Amino acid sequence: MADLKGRDYIETNDLTQDELDLLLDTTTELKEKFHRGEPTQLLPHQTAFLLFFDKSTRTRNAFEAGMTQLGGHAHFLDADVTQISHGETPADTGKILASMGHGICIRHDLILDQGNRYMREMAQASDVPIINMQCDVDHPTQTLADLQTMRELFGTDLAGKKIAVSWAFAPSYAKPLSVPQGLITLMTRFGMHVTLAHPPGYNLVGRTLEAAKMNASASGGKFEIVDDMDAAFENADVVYPKSWGVYDLMLARQNATTKEEIGENQQACLSMNAKYKDWICDDRRMKLAKKSAVYMHCLPADRGSEVTDSVIDGPQSVVFPEAENRLHTAKAIMACTMRERPFS
Ligand SMILES: CC(=O)N[C@@H](CCCN)C(=O)O
Ligand SMILES: NC(=O)OP(=O)(O)O
Structure with a gap:
């Protein structure tokens, strides 16, 4: 029987199918108890440290x-007001927090090639679970909530259901790749037909594409990449359009040293995005999907750019x-990793 006590939750691909099922079943149990007003005090007197390098509304509040x-x-920790900002290493920080509490949850998502590495280094050194609240590679607490939401809507057998994970326009510089990468990696585990759509240049990181391909072939699902938002929406059960950045431009920005270089890079990102302003989820596109299709988004959404108000506030939207479900999955992840299996 699966038991995640003491384990890290950094990428969903680190977990077996049984372990993912344990998290989902625990989520359902915790959610039902919450709505019945029953207590769920599975971690009395335990402390989870929440270490944020970046902003958050949903994730922080779900965990708190x-x-x-x-x-x-x-316990909320802003990385900028800790000694991390003076160069204290992830290993040292992890050992110290582990000696004082029972779990360490981290958001470190905006710097390519750093967030995931930071969490892995801390996990090596600390003997309490490390939970990824979004890194540069994956957003596994978000995608678990998305999976839970789909199971509630369509039943636990998602095999053959089509999800369109599509790039969408936003007038902002560059959003992380972790949500689309996490979605294609996790949803292909469950036999879903996953179509990834983006304009040329907005490629995801190779290892996540490889993982999606392998997961789809192991589960009997499908994974395909197209460069046309309409084609992705055709006959979909779930549409999940959101913006993300151009990897090479994001990397160039990290390496830029002068104000001029940064300014030029930002301009390049904005003008590249602007070429694809028509990549918006609107009523016309929703009609391409199945009548029963739902609109999903991790939020915050760029209203008027990624999606029209009529779609996000309309009857097919399940964003709230x-x-x-971020709350109930966060509880399940903490309860399953910070103690033995909670419900038999
Ligand atoms: C603006 C920004 O960084 N957005 C992030 C955070 C939301 C998490 N779902 C993103 O879109 O991935
Ligand atoms: N979806 C999500 O992770 O939201 P926050 O950035 O507000 O935590």
Whole structure:
């Protein structure tokens, strides 16, 4: 029987199918108890440290409220006001926090090739679970909530259901790749037909594409990449359009040293995005998907760019139940990694 006690949750691909099922079943149990008003104090007197290098609304509050509901305490840490900003290493920081609490949750998503590495280095050195609240590679607490939401809508057998994970226009510089990468990696585990759509140049990182291909072939699902948002939406059960950045331009920006270089890079990103302003999820595109299709987004969404108000506020949108599921999945991940299996 699967048991995640003491384990890290850094990428969904680190877990077996049984382990993912344990997290989903625990989520359902915790959610039902929450709605019945029953206590779920599975982690009394435990502390989870929440270390944020970047901003958050949903994730921080899901983990803080979630830990209260589990009977423990979530301690918020802004990386900028810790000694990390003076160069203290992930190994040292991890050892110290592990000696004082029971789990360390980290968001470190905006710097390519750093967030995932930071979490892996801390995990090597610390003997409490490390939970990834979004890194440069994956956003596994988001995608688990997305999977939970789909299971609630379509039943636990998602085999053959089509999800369109599409790039969408945003007037901002560059959003992380972790959400689309996490989605194609996880949804292909469940036999889903995953279509990734993006304009030329907006490629995801190779190892996540490889993982999606392998997962699809192992589960009997499908994984394809197209450069046409309409084609991706055709006959979809779920549409998940969101913006992300151009990897090479994001990397160039990280390496830029002068104000001029940064300015030029930013301009290049904005003008590249602007070529694809018509990549918006609107009522016309929703009609290409199945009548029963749902619109999903991790939020925050760029209204008027990624999606029209009529779609995100319309009858096919499930973004608010999806966001609520961040709470119940966060509790399940903490409860399953910070103690033995909670419900038999
Ligand atoms: C603006 C920004 O960094 N957005 C992030 C955070 C939202 C997490 N789902 C993103 O779109 O990936
Ligand atoms: N979806 C998500 O991760 O939201 P936050 O950035 O607000 O945490």
